[in-house]
Amino acid sequence: MKRVALILTAIFVLSFSGFSQDVNSLFQKANNFYLNKNYSKALAIYKQIEKQLNENNENSFKLYYNLGCTYYRLNDIANARYYFEKAKRIKPFDKDLNKSLNLLLTKVKDKEKKVKEGFFLHIYKKIYLSFRLNTLTVIAIFFFLAVFLILGMLISNRYDKKKLYYGLGISLFLFLLSFSLFYSRYKFTFQKEGIVFANEVEVFSEPNTSSTVLFKLHKAAKVKIEDELNGYVHISLPDGLNGWIDRQYIKEI
Amino acid sequence: MKKLAFVLWLTIAFSSISFAESVKAYVSNTKIGTEDTLTFTIEGENIDGNLSITSPLNFPGFSIVSGPNRGQSISIVNGSMSKKETISFILAPEKEGKFTIPSLTVKAGDREYKTKPIEVEVVKGSIVPRQRNRGNAYDPFDNFFNDDFFSPPRPRNVRPEDIFIRTEVSKKRAYVGEPILVKFRLFTTVPITQLALQEAPSFQGFLAYDVDTNQRIRFQSTVLAGKRYNTAIIYKKVLYPTKSGELVIRPLSFVLNAQADFFFGKRVIRKSEPIRIKVLPLPEAPKDFSGIVGSFDIQASVDTKTAKVGQSISFKVIVSGKGDLKALDNIIPDTIDGFKIFKSSSPKITSQDPINQSKVWDIVLVPTKEGELTIPPVKLVYFDPVLEKYITKETTPIKIYVKGQVESGGAVNIVTPSQGNEVKVLNKDIAFIKTGKPDTTKYLVESKGVIIVSTVFPILFLVWGFMVRIVDERRKNDVEYRKQKAYSFFKNKLKLAKKYAKKKKTKEYYQTLSKAVISYFSDKFSKPNIELRIDEIETMLKEKGVDEKLIKQLTDFVEYCDFESYTPHSSGIKTELIEEANEIIQKVEKAL
Numbered sequence: 001m002k003r004v005a006l007i008l009t010a011i012f013v014l015s016f017s018g019f020s021q022d023v024n025s026l027f028q029k030a031n032n033f034y035l036n037k038n039y040s041k042a043l044a045i046y047k048q049i050e051k052q053l054n055e056n057n058e059n060s061f062k063l064y065y066n067l068g069c070t071y072y073r074l075n076d077i078a079n080a081r082y083y084f085e086k087a088k089r090i091k092p093f094d095k096d097l098n099k100s101l102n103l104l105l106t107k108v109k110d111k112e113k114k115v116k117e118g119f120f121l122h123i124y125k126k127i128y129l130s131f132r133l134n135t136l137t138v139i140a141i142f143f144f145l146a147v148f149l150i151l152g153m154l155i156s157n158r159y160d161k162k163k164l165y166y167g168l169g170i171s172l173f174l175f176l177l178s179f180s181l182f183y184s185r186y187k188f189t190f191q192k193e194g195i196v197f198a199n200e201v202e203v204f205s206e207p208n209t210s211s212t213v214l215f216k217l218h219k220a221a222k223v224k225i226e227d228e229l230n231g232y233v234h235i236s237l238p239d240g241l242n243g244w245i246d247r248q249y250i251k252e253i
Numbered sequence: 254m255k256k257l258a259f260v261l262w263l264t265i266a267f268s269s270i271s272f273a274e275s276v277k278a279y280v281s282n283t284k285i286g287t288e289d290t291l292t293f294t295i296e297g298e299n300i301d302g303n304l305s306i307t308s309p310l311n312f313p314g315f316s317i318v319s320g321p322n323r324g325q326s327i328s329i330v331n332g333s334m335s336k337k338e339t340i341s342f343i344l345a346p347e348k349e350g351k352f353t354i355p356s357l358t359v360k361a362g363d364r365e366y367k368t369k370p371i372e373v374e375v376v377k378g379s380i381v382p383r384q385r386n387r388g389n390a391y392d393p394f395d396n397f398f399n400d401d402f403f404s405p406p407r408p409r410n411v412r413p414e415d416i417f418i419r420t421e422v423s424k425k426r427a428y429v430g431e432p433i434l435v436k437f438r439l440f441t442t443v444p445i446t447q448l449a450l451q452e453a454p455s456f457q458g459f460l461a462y463d464v465d466t467n468q469r470i471r472f473q474s475t476v477l478a479g480k481r482y483n484t485a486i487i488y489k490k491v492l493y494p495t496k497s498g499e500l501v502i503r504p505l506s507f508v509l510n511a512q513a514d515f516f517f518g519k520r521v522i523r524k525s526e527p528i529r530i531k532v533l534p535l536p537e538a539p540k541d542f543s544g545i546v547g548s549f550d551i552q553a554s555v556d557t558k559t560a561k562v563g564q565s566i567s568f569k570v571i572v573s574g575k576g577d578l579k580a581l582d583n584i585i586p587d588t589i590d591g592f593k594i595f596k597s598s599s600p601k602i603t604s605q606d607p608i609n610q611s612k613v614w615d616i617v618l619v620p621t622k623e624g625e626l627t628i629p630p631v632k633l634v635y636f637d638p639v640l641e642k643y644i645t646k647e648t649t650p651i652k653i654y655v656k657g658q659v660e661s662g663g664a665v666n667i668v669t670p671s672q673g674n675e676v677k678v679l680n681k682d683i684a685f686i687k688t689g690k691p692d693t694t695k696y697l698v699e700s701k702g703v704i705i706v707s708t709v710f711p712i713l714f715l716v717w718g719f720m721v722r723i724v725d726e727r728r729k730n731d732v733e734y735r736k737q738k739a740y741s742f743f744k745n746k747l748k749l750a751k752k753y754a755k756k757k758k759t760k761e762y763y764q765t766l767s768k769a770v771i772s773y774f775s776d777k778f779s780k781p782n783i784e785l786r787i788d789e790i791e792t793m794l795k796e797k798g799v800d801e802k803l804i805k806q807l808t809d810f811v812e813y814c815d816f817e818s819y820t821p822h823s824s825g826i827k828t829e830l831i832e833e834a835n836e837i838i839q840k841v842e843k844a845l
Contacts, residue, residue, distance in 0.1 A: 059696070066687060069685075134697045
């Protein structure tokens with residue numbers, strides 16, 4: 001059992017790639033530029049870091065948040081929103097982020113309709129969103145392995161069966177619970193959403209410009225991406241409005 | 254038998270009456286004095302819908318004092334229900350003579366009824382209080398029971414001395430506006446099940462207020478003239494005389510349901526006696542007399558004594574005491590130097606008790622200039638009937654130090670000062686960026702490690718389980734393995750025995766010990782556990798040339814354990830046996 005834990009931790013530690021000194025110093029530099037109100041220079045460095053992270057398939061809440069702030073200062077609300085939303089997927093309940101994002105939303109022309117959710121759904125959402133995705137992944141895997149370890153012990157026929165059955169029941173329950181939390185969090189993090197980058201876009205009923213214009217969206221509006229076809233994306237809004245937009249006006253988060 | 258016949262007869266008679274649908278009119282007395290009043294009632298029994306009078310209301314020779322008063326009653330007697338609806342008038346005669354109350358047309362539901370005209374004789378003076386109440390026209394049973402024809406089997410009658418009502422007043426001499434408490438006390442020797450006023454009371458010449466109307470009637474036992482009575486206050490009023498002279502509290506008529514016999518509820522009407530009260534006029538009033546009589550106190554308070562210009566100060570004036578505070582008008586001056594006055598809509602009167610209450614004025618004052626301002630005393634002039642003179646009471650003047658200005662640009666800001674002002678948001682901006690090291694991470698879900706871990710490990714665990722099981726199964730049948738591991742198996746069994754010793758399981762403990770020893774030998778000699786007996790072990794050890802003493806020790810040990818395990822009440826658990834077993838087996842291990 002101890003050995004198993006050791007191996008598990010070793011694998012997780014290995015999978016976190018260490019901070020490269022390079023990224024750290026770059027980040028520091030960009031923050032200083034921001035502090036001295038040299039936003040365009042700060043932006044350039046932040047972008048450079050982002051590129052590096054993308055190559056390594058990494059992400060950073062701080063970086064996305066700072067990028068959002070920088071774009072906000074440069075009055076680019078579409079990009080600001082894009083990065084704030086990206087940061088929100090990592091830490092949905094960060095106070096600074098939500099404050100800045102709410103302020104930004106006052107500048108967006110399209111007001112977002114909030115869909116009311118039930119009490120229990122709300123609680124469930126609060127729980128899974130307050131964990132990081134990686135935390136939930138580790139917890140779910142831990143209980144998943146625990147289930148199989150106990151199964152193995154049961155098969156081996158060497159240990160007290162009564163205790164093992166209890167253990168199996170409990171770890172199975174905890175696995176299902178943590179997996180459902182993990183899955184919800186996973187869906188939240190990798191949901192397909194996009195930000196409108198054009199000043200005004202028409203939303204069509206079919207994936208071509210000759211069909212009916214259903215409604216118009218403005219800069220920095222957030223849409224849910226449902227489907228993609230022939231350079232058009234099928235988008236929907238929280239209140240159920242949906243239609244097709246030219247791919248080029250939308251940037252996927 | 255006679256009684257039974259009577260009851261039957263009564264039931265039939267009663268039900269026939271109570272179910273009859275009828276409208277009738279009657280008066281309380283057919284002969285009254287000029288100073289008396291007359292109650293004229295139209296009663297509908299078991300009718301549909303509401304009673305209404307369609308003909309014009311004109312009573313020649315009478316003036317209407319009160320009415321039309323509506324009333325309703327439902328009574329259940331001996332299981333039959335009757336519903337009565339009444340419209341009544343109180344009429345006062347204008348002069349002596351014989352008058353006729355004309356026939357009236359009454360509508361009830363869809364039907365119309367005509368009442369009979371009633372003749373009333375009016376004589377000079379007052380005759381009603383002297384008249385017995387017996388024989389009310391609308392109580393069919395009263396006459397019925399008085400009829401001598403039925404006298405032998407009739408139920409016990411309620412005599413006047415069985416139930417009567419007395420009026421108690423707090424004082425018989427009062428000033429105009431001085432409160433007088435009137436209590437109507439019921440004395441009874443029979444149980445009372447229902448109690449009501451016959452008509453709405455009118456206290457002429459008085460202002461009347463209710464006192465604790467929600468209180469329940471509580472009976473007490475007293476002895477009066479050698480007879481035991483239950484007595485209770487059934488009605489209370491506070492009266493304020495409105496004019497001077499000799500005023501009369503008019504008698505009130507109460508309708509009681511007395512439980513005179515086992516199942517006869519008997520309706521009885523009792524009148525209280527009239528009370529004369531001498532009301533004295535107030536002496537000549539000073540100019541600023543507030544108009545209230547009694548004894549009072551006045552207090553004033555403010556919530557803060559230091560304030561800023563424009564800040565609101567809560568100024569409270571409380572008048573409390575005994576007397577008619579409802580009659581007290583505004584005593585707050587309209588202007589106070591240096592303040593703006595914001596009066597609340599109306600002063601509040603606390604407590605429902607009309608004798609002892611207080612009236613509160615809640616006023617907001619806003620200083621208009623800086624410096625030391627004074628709220629002048631508030632004056633209250635009232636007449637004290639005990640001291641028999643006018644009394645002036647004043648509040649102490651309150652000094653308020655006003656310094657500085659409220660910063661809301663002169664607008665009156667009604668905020669409680671002790672809580673401070675709310676923080677004002679001037680501008681909004683995004684939060685500052687996050688500094689420190691960037692929290693770069695990878696999503697574990699996207700890494701291959703997670704997939705490897707979550708597929709390889711479960712398989713490993715299962716495979717390991719199967720392997721262990723297979724190996725264990727094989728070993729069970731492996732003779733050499735058993736021989737080698739015999740001692741360690743034995744040790745394991747001793748551990749188990751220790752556990753039982755801890756749990757105080759005597760039987761299991763000794764069984765495990767003996768089993769441990771025997772299975773050690775079964776492993777050593779490759780024999781099945783069940784077949785092996787201690788004498789077999791003995792012979793085999795002898796064959797191997799083991800020391801006789803050791804064999805004896807061993808057999809004694811096993812026999813002792815077996816014995817102990819079958820006699821559960823024996824001497825408890827001897828934990829030193831574990832050590833002994835271990836020693837013996839170690840020696841055997843060496844000898845073999």
